Amino acid sequence: MDLRDAIEPLAEGVSYLAARGLPIRHVDATGSTAPFLTALTDAAPRAEVILVHAPANELCRLFARSAELARRSGDEAALVRPLLLADDRPASVTHAYAALKLLTQRAGLVVHDLLLGAAPNSPRAERIAIQLATCADDFLGAVLRDWVRIDPATDPSEAPSEGLRRWVREALRLDAQPSAPASLAAPYYVDRPQRAAEARRVMN
Numbered sequence: 001m002d003l004r005d006a007i008e009p010l011a012e013g014v015s016y017l018a019a020r021g022l023p024i025r026h027v028d029a030t031g032s033t034a035p036f037l038t039a040l041t042d043a044a045p046r047a048e049v050i051l052v053h054a055p056a057n058e059l060c061r062l063f064a065r066s067a068e069l070a071r072r073s074g075d076e077a078a079l080v081r082p083l084l085l086a087d088d089r090p091a092s093v094t095h096a097y098a099a100l101k102l103l104t105q106r107a108g109l110v111v112h113d114l115l116l117g118a119a120p121n122s123p124r125a126e127r128i129a130i131q132l133a134t135c136a137d138d139f140l141g142a143v144l145r146d147w148v149r150i151d152p153a154t155d156p157s158e159a160p161s162e163g164l165r166r167w168v169r170e171a172l173r174l175d176a177q178p179s180a181p182a183s184l185a186a187p188y189y190v191d192r193p194q195r196a197a198e199a200r201r202v203m204n
Helices: 034-043 055-072 092-107 127-139 162-171 195-203
Strands: 007-011 013-016 085-086 111-117 143-150
Touching: 007 143, 013 055, 013 111, 013 195, 055 143, 085 195, 111 162, 127 143, 143 162
Parallel strands: 085 111, 111 143
Antiparallel strands: 007 013
């Protein structure tokens, strides 16, 4: 299957790939699906940012190797920082913590952010973020670096909130490198050293 043929344009500058089941087709002898990331960068060489949305176990298979390579190189800026998704219901928060635990223990990804869907007047939102950060630190040695609240009742056509804009700027290191394009701001590592420079331009 040619991944380029499966990429669907949604709007100017925005495309979508329904990738369910595709990473496992690229699994190697170690159980890693990191080769899928290389195939993805080949399929979308002009992409500045690629957002990967997947269950925690799939993210572990995709990014554990790149996290290990980043640690070996000492390039902390190249480490992937997962964004946990949750709402303010207890079951959702428990699921987010389970994902954090899996990503920390299996992939060695110890720094996380949280996107929390909650009404602006939710009395639980801040308490949830604090509790999740405390549990991550106390039991896993992990860090919840930042969290952003979004209102699930917001019209999708409305402009993103300032909190979400701030998170994007920081995630792409735009504040630290104001003159650099987003594609150069948040690198990641792949298995082919000769392609590392190209890969860093297109994938976080």
